[in-house]
Amino acid sequence: MNVLLLLMSVVLIAFVVWPAFKRGPQQWQFSEEDTPLGRLATRREVLVGNLTDLDFEFAMGKVAEEDYMSLRNSLKQQTLRIMEQMEVLQGGKVKASEASKATPKAAGSPAPAADFCPACGQATPGNARFCPGCGGALVLEESR
Numbered sequence: 001m002n003v004l005l006l007l008m009s010v011v012l013i014a015f016v017v018w019p020a021f022k023r024g025p026q027q028w029q030f031s032e033e034d035t036p037l038g039r040l041a042t043r044r045e046v047l048v049g050n051l052t053d054l055d056f057e058f059a060m061g062k063v064a065e066e067d068y069m070s071l072r073n074s075l076k077q078q079t080l081r082i083m084e085q086m087e088v089l090q091g092g093k094v095k096a097s098e099a100s101k102a103t104p105k106a107a108g109s110p111a112p113a114a115d116f117c118p119a120c121g122q123a124t125p126g127n128a129r130f131c132p133g134c135g136g137a138l139v140l141e142e143s144r
Helices: 002-022 036-059 065-089 096-101
Strands: none
């Protein structure tokens, strides 16, 4: 009886521990989404998607104007905070992969004009830092 119990215990332990030995080291590495910057980038994408959805629902008449303005301002503020946190984590330097969504580096200085949003293609005002359509940051070329 004791031998049978011991044998069952060994089989159970082997069944539980085997997957840990089976995995290679590449499966234990973190992806870019597991970093603080990656999580912020994912959150920003979700917020921009929410802004787009809210704009669509307002255009379809599903959201009252007062609610729309309140929700839109809230989503834009959240997106701005996320983008500021991303800039702090990046140390003020913008990666090439994030260039289309980055904020201008000099927050206090006036930025050159952009013609359209690189994310959604909507025309933008000359001094805009963020797209009026999707809320994304505009990449503005430095004047020479």
